[in-house]
Amino acid sequence: MVAIHVEKLSKAFSNRSVLRGVSITIQGGERLVVRGPNGSGKSTFLRILAGLLTPSGGTVRLSTPDGNSGSRDWQRRWTGYLSPDLTLYEEFSALENLEFFARARGLGRNRDRDQGLLGTLGLGDRLHDPLSTLSTGLRQRAKLAFALQGEPRILLLDEPGSNLDQTGRELIARTVRDYADRGSAVVIATNDPLELELGTRTLDLA
Amino acid sequence: MAILAKDIRSEVRTRAALNAIVLFSVVTLAVVSYATGSFGLSPEVHASLIWIIVFFAAMAGLSRTFVVEAERGTEVALKLTASGTQVFLGKFLFNLVLLGLLDLVLIPLFQILLPIREANWGLLGIGLGLGSLALAASTTLVAAIVAQAGVKGALFTVLSFPILIPVLVAGVSSTRKAMDLAPWADAVTEIQLLVSYAGIMLTLSFFLFDSVWRD
Numbered sequence: 217m218v219a220i221h222v223e224k225l226s227k228a229f230s231n232r233s234v235l236r237g238v239s240i241t242i243q244g245g246e247r248l249v250v251r252g253p254n255g256s257g258k259s260t261f262l263r264i265l266a267g268l269l270t271p272s273g274g275t276v277r278l279s280t281p282d283g284n285s286g287s288r289d290w291q292r293r294w295t296g297y298l299s300p301d302l303t304l305y306e307e308f309s310a311l312e313n314l315e316f317f318a319r320a321r322g323l324g325r326n327r328d329r330d331q332g333l334l335g336t337l338g339l340g341d342r343l344h345d346p347l348s349t350l351s352t353g354l355r356q357r358a359k360l361a362f363a364l365q366g367e368p369r370i371l372l373l374d375e376p377g378s379n380l381d382q383t384g385r386e387l388i389a390r391t392v393r394d395y396a397d398r399g400s401a402v403v404i405a406t407n408d409p410l411e412l413e414l415g416t417r418t419l420d421l422a
Numbered sequence: 423m424a425i426l427a428k429d430i431r432s433e434v435r436t437r438a439a440l441n442a443i444v445l446f447s448v449v450t451l452a453v454v455s456y457a458t459g460s461f462g463l464s465p466e467v468h469a470s471l472i473w474i475i476v477f478f479a480a481m482a483g484l485s486r487t488f489v490v491e492a493e494r495g496t497e498v499a500l501k502l503t504a505s506g507t508q509v510f511l512g513k514f515l516f517n518l519v520l521l522g523l524l525d526l527v528l529i530p531l532f533q534i535l536l537p538i539r540e541a542n543w544g545l546l547g548i549g550l551g552l553g554s555l556a557l558a559a560s561t562t563l564v565a566a567i568v569a570q571a572g573v574k575g576a577l578f579t580v581l582s583f584p585i586l587i588p589v590l591v592a593g594v595s596s597t598r599k600a601m602d603l604a605p606w607a608d609a610v611t612e613i614q615l616l617v618s619y620a621g622i623m624l625t626l627s628f629f630l631f632d633s634v635w636r637d
Contacts, residue, residue, distance in 0.1 A: 268501055270636070289505070297502055303495035305428070307435045319424035320504040362499065 217244035218281055218294075218369040218401055220265060225274035227260050234260050237274070240419055244281070244369065244399045247392060249415030251407055256421040258405035259299060262372045265403060266297045281369065281399075293321055296368030298359050298376055306348040310339050310358040313347065314365055323366050333361050337387065352379045357387075364391065371395050374405045389414055425504060425512025429487065430519065438490055443483035443524050447475050447531060455535035465601035468538060472528065473594045476553065477586065478579075479524055484561045485578035487513045488569035497569070506632035514562040514627070521554035542600040545609055549596030552616035556589040559623035566634045592616050 225238040234257040242248050250258045263269040264276060267288065278286025286294070304313045314330040334343055337357045347355055356379045363371065373392070377385045392414050396402045404411055412418075433440055454471060463471070491497040500509060529546075532538055561582055568578045596612035 266502060268498065292503055292505070295502070299498075301495060302498050304499060305432065305496055306494070307432055312431075316424060316428045317499065317503045320500070320508065 217399055218286075219243050219279040220370065220401055220403075221275075221277040221279065222265075223275050223277075225261070225264065225276065226272050227257065227264065227269065228272045235264075235271075235421070238419075238421070239274075242401045242403060244401050245396055247396045247402045247404070247414055247416045248419060249412055249417070250403060250405045250419045250421060251412060252421030253407075258421055259301075259374050261419075261421065262297070262299065262374050262403060262405050265370070266295055266372050267291050268297075278370070291370075293323075293366065294369040296363035296365070296371045297374075298363040298372070299374035300378060302359055302362070304347055304355070304358055304362060307346055309342075309344045309346055310334050310350075310361060311343045313358065314361060317362060317365060321366060330365075333364060334358075337361050337364075338383070353381055353384055356380055357384060360388070360391070364395075367398075367400075368395075369400050371400050371402045373403070375408070375411075376404065376406070377408055377411055385410060423512070423515075425500075425508060426515045426519075429512065429516040433516075433520075439483035439486040439520055440523070442486065443479045443520060444527060446479045446482050447524065447528055450475050450478075451531050451535045458536070462539070463536060465598050468532075468536070468601055469594050469597035471536070472532070472550070472597055473553070473590055475528060476521070476524065476550070476557070476593070477590060480521060480557050480561060481579045481582060483520055483524075484517050484558070485565045485568055487516055487562070488565040489578075492569040501635070506635045507628065509635060510562065510566075510627060510631040513565070514558055514624075517558040517562050517565075518555065521558055522551075525550045525554055538601060540601075540603060542603055542606075545604070545606060546597060546600035548613065549593060549600060549609070549616070552613060552620065553589055553593035553596075556616050556620040556623065557586065559620045559627060560585050560589070563623070563627040563631060563634065566631065570634070588615060588619055592619070 220242040222238060222240045225235055227235040238261065250261055252258055260269065264271050278291060280286050280290055311330055311334060315325060318330065319325060331343060334340060337360055339354060339357055342350060342354060347358060376388045380388065392402050392404065404414060406412060491500060564581050564585065565578060568581065571577055592612040592615040596609045599609045
């Protein structure tokens with residue numbers, strides 16, 4: 217089973233401290249909700265877990281299902297990340313985006329797999345439309361497809377329901393439960409009451 | 423190769439870099455051609471003009487490869503899925519393709535607007551090709567640094583110029599010798615310099631790129 221071990225994690229931007237000594241272990245199958253007021257470091261915490269930011273102090277260690285430490289390559293292959301600061305290529309369709317990122321991740325080209333994923337997320341009839349022509353909600357679904365590509369063992373979702381309608385929010389809830397049931401470690405940064413209910417554990421950031 | 427293919431496809435659709443490069447070349451050559459009229463240019467002036475256009479066209483276009491990713495916010499997705507080496511190689515090859523296209527457009531344009539009467543065409547081509555390789559090798563890393571800066575503006579040109587002085591000097595010299603119909607042996611030093619420079623910059627970039635690209 218995959219696990220994320222966070223020890224005494226801290227992050228400061230210039231002189232402003234955002235995270236101070238956060239320690240937690242997130243096991244596969246868990247759904248951790250990270251909550252806190254604006255500026256408390258929820259997004260920063262997820263960005264560090266995703267390998268996008270280097271912490272100022274402390275460590276993040278990944279344990280892979282075979283008991284090894286997760287390397288950078290492993291992290292790229294098996295981590296799914298969705299956040300408001302993530303943008304896909306607007307001049308490409310959702311399918312073209314997935315095909316490119318699959319090749320970059322080393323998953324190889326598999327059009328049926330990518331079409332199937334987009335279909336389950338409600339983009340089946342807009343597969344070939346450039347993202348720039350899609351609504352904000354449909355773009356959010358395309359970003360979710362990016363996060364779910366390759367069936368990640370670690371799923372990091374920052375305000376996943378933003379810009380989504382009721383159906384989209386239900387889709388997020390189903391996805392979160394489904395991935396945790398399959399053994400993935402799911403971390404959600406949110407203050408949305410409905411998304412808070414998805415967690416089996418809560419991390420409060422002051 | 424996935425990143426190279428993606429960038430080429432993206433460029434075909436948006437023409438963000440190609441338009442800047444080609445338009446700069448055409449406008450500069452048209453203005454100089456109008457200003458000099460029917461006067462024939464000396465090999466020294468011709469060679470300098472070629473490299474001025476290559477340098478500034480590269481400055482106008484090559485920084486876009488990373489700046490566009492940063493401005494649109496797509497670099498997050500790229501960082502999540504591709505290694506630093508993959509990104510560097512993809513962007514370097516894309517810049518090389520752009521400069522290759524520029525070279526292919528530039529010489530016929532010169533022949534139309536400011537004709538080169540005679541030259542050692544092989545040496546001219548090799549000099550331009552190796553110069554482009556050296557330009558692409560060094561500017562790819564600089565573009566990645568500039569993309570992280572808050573104020574991008576002319577930073578790319580300011581940072582690139584001192585680094586590229588050896589390339590420009592060797593490039594102008596080899597092009598001038600080609601236009602003077604000099605034999606290949608006379609331009610060995612310039613060719614060696616361009617090859618060594620490209621090799622050193624590529625090696626340095628491989629080692630440094632990950633720390634520039636991450637965080």
